[in-house]
Amino acid sequence: MSEAKATKGAAADGADGGSTVGTPDGTPGSARPRRRQARGEARIAQLLRAAASVFCTSGYTASSTNAIAREAGVSPGTLYQFFPNKEAIAVELGDQLLNRWRDTYGAAFTQSHIELPLDRMLDAILDPLIAFNCENPAFSVLMHGSEIPGRITEEHDTLHATMLTRVESALAGYLPDVPADQVRRIADMTFMLFKAGLDLIMAHEGEERAAYIQELKTIMFRYLDPLVGDDAPHRAARRAPHTP
Template sequence: MPEAKNGSENGTGKPRRRQARGERRIAQLLEAAASVFCTTGYTAASTNSIAREAGVSPGTLYQFFPNKEAIAVELGDQLLTRWRATYGQAFTSAHLELPLDQLLDAVLDPLIQFNFENPAFGVLMHGPDIPGQVTREHDALHSSMLTRVEEVLAGYLPATPEPEITRVAHMVFAVYKAGMDVVLAAEPAERDAYIAELKTMLFRYIDPLVGDC
């Protein structure tokens, strides 16, 4: 009969204290990587610069990650998990019953806030040399979001043919992404004004279609 594990170990036989210490170190390295990616871009970043930002030696970094790509994959996975949670918060069934202007607030506000709180998301999801696993997962999420936008529009435009719904959804998504680039690049004092402009653009595009229906 195998020996029972004591309170300081789990099923892997590793002391819990050691595991917790390792998890904190991983979180520290990922936070440093996010900062470096935002400052230099993914391509120019290196494991040495990430280790330096984290205040550890490169050898310590290599205990947890074999290379920069592995760090990017782990960070990308965490960011996409947070994005899925935010996306779920934005597209609740209750929001879909709101008037158009209130719907835009309810959907866009959490998405915009996420981008402010996670600046590495845009860098890591749209860079030219991002690991394939990250881009594939991002593309899948992008596709699911586009489908959700189509579903929302279909609810507001019940008499509109499906091809037109798809076309409008693509335009809405393109305006949102382009507008977010401008919002994120704006000076902090100007951000609210640019956010308001983005919502106004979307409202003025969609509202006449809703009115026609």
């Protein structure tokens, strides 16, 4: 456990946590009421939501604990009961988002999805990945900022490598006769197309966002479709996703 998280945990226990109360002889007594622990958890969630909003608005570097406290509607002193500094807040928020991202891509890259025809596979995998990023814009801020805490960067790099392996494994089923080194290059290119397209998607809203999502799917389909070939498994009809 990092020092920041340990400090945060101790502070949270002191404020609204669920630690035990000692008896006169020093032995552990009954647990503090669950209601107090729940209040502490709710306050942490409130502060993390505020931090996500401030990070998205101001960027991580320009954000401050005072701004986060103001966004949460609490005093800086209340914030410091739970987090010793901005870095500790970012690490906690980053941990939560990374765990949810793992769950999201784990559910996207299922065997049933990678056995679909190419056009339907792109829908099944891309839709939840794009939705997660659109619903959690702080994820992109924390994963790609220039002064993000090193722990987040390290975990993101590990996750990036894992996702790239998933993409390569998924594409291998569509490219059974392609040499492994070429499949790896195709996976690299596909992943970079996704990242570039996601940046454009995140920069727009409403109908324009939907249009860019469709453009990304079309580009990826037209890149992969000729490589798949007519006789490959999971062969899709020769059309871009959702086009007549």
